[in-house]
Amino acid sequence: xxxxxRGVARVAVVAGTATAVxxxxxxxxxxxxxxxEDQQYAQQExxxxxxxxxxxxxxxxxxxxxxxxxxxxxxxILSDEEFAAQKAKILAL
Numbered sequence: 702x703x704x705x706x707r708g709v710a711r712v713a714v715v716a717g718t719a720t721a722v723x724x725x726x727x728x729x730x731x732x733x734x735x736x737x738e739d740q741q742y743a744q745q746e747x748x749x750x751x752x753x754x755x756x757x758x759x760x761x762x763x764x765x766x767x768x769x770x771x772x773x774x775x776x777x778i779l780s781d782e783e784f785a786a787q788k789a790k791i792l793a794l
Contacts, residue, residue, distance in 0.1 A: 766791045 767788065774784040
């Protein structure tokens with residue numbers, strides 16, 4: 702009987718050690734893969750960076766746009782409501 706218990710204990714120790722080693726190897730591999738993915742993403746990140754915001758139109762551009770808008774209203778192409786809405790958009794920039 703003592704020999705049987707010793708054998709069972711030995712198997713339990715070996716199995717526990719094997720499980721612990723296997724788990725450690727799996728964690729290491731997962732960490733390496735994660736680091737590789739992070740590095741690849743960091744290298745690709747400039748592709749996905751946001752484009753710079755367009756520059757605000759200069760005062761002369763705003764005036765030109767308003768003049769063109771006024772001409773469209775005078776020609777009857779734009780109604781008073783459409784003119785007011787477009788004018789508000791231009792001035793909001």
